[in-house]
Amino acid sequence: MNQVVAKASAERRFQTFLPAMFGGIALFLSLVGLYGWMAYSVQQRTAEIGIRIALGAQPGNVMRLVLKPGSGLAVTGIALGFAGVWCVTRLMTSLLFEVKPTDTLTFFGVAILFCAVALAACYVPALVPPASIPWWRCATNSIRQKWTTRVAYCIESE
Numbered sequence: 001m002n003q004v005v006a007k008a009s010a011e012r013r014f015q016t017f018l019p020a021m022f023g024g025i026a027l028f029l030s031l032v033g034l035y036g037w038m039a040y041s042v043q044q045r046t047a048e049i050g051i052r053i054a055l056g057a058q059p060g061n062v063m064r065l066v067l068k069p070g071s072g073l074a075v076t077g078i079a080l081g082f083a084g085v086w087c088v089t090r091l092m093t094s095l096l097f098e099v100k101p102t103d104t105l106t107f108f109g110v111a112i113l114f115c116a117v118a119l120a121a122c123y124v125p126a127l128v129p130p131a132s133i134p135w136w137r138c139a140t141n142s143i144r145q146k147w148t149t150r151v152a153y154c155i156e157s158e
Contacts, residue, residue: 035121040127070122
């Protein structure tokens, strides 16, 4: 009896496995693309980030500076994904069993998963700037001292 049921549902299982596999591949490709874009962006801004660090920017501020564009891109992607999925689920109603096409739990679960993956993809390049700026540790104290002296002089002269 189990073999008969397995044979009867094999085509449906394949029809549901295929979109799930393509969705997983799409998630992986978006992760790689977002990571590549963030790594390139951080590489282009290395000098700016180094100057900010040398002038006393806290690591959290530098992290926010790098994470903000990536998280904005992720939120935009999620919003466009919601709109696209809302339209496409109407076509997939024949493949869904005991699940509404607009299942909110699934929608928000996937959105949270994509947010977590996107933040992970943005977090790795955000750790790179201090490591890629070898002079910042040596120059930090002297530049800070010069900068604070100049700022103090400007404040006193006013």
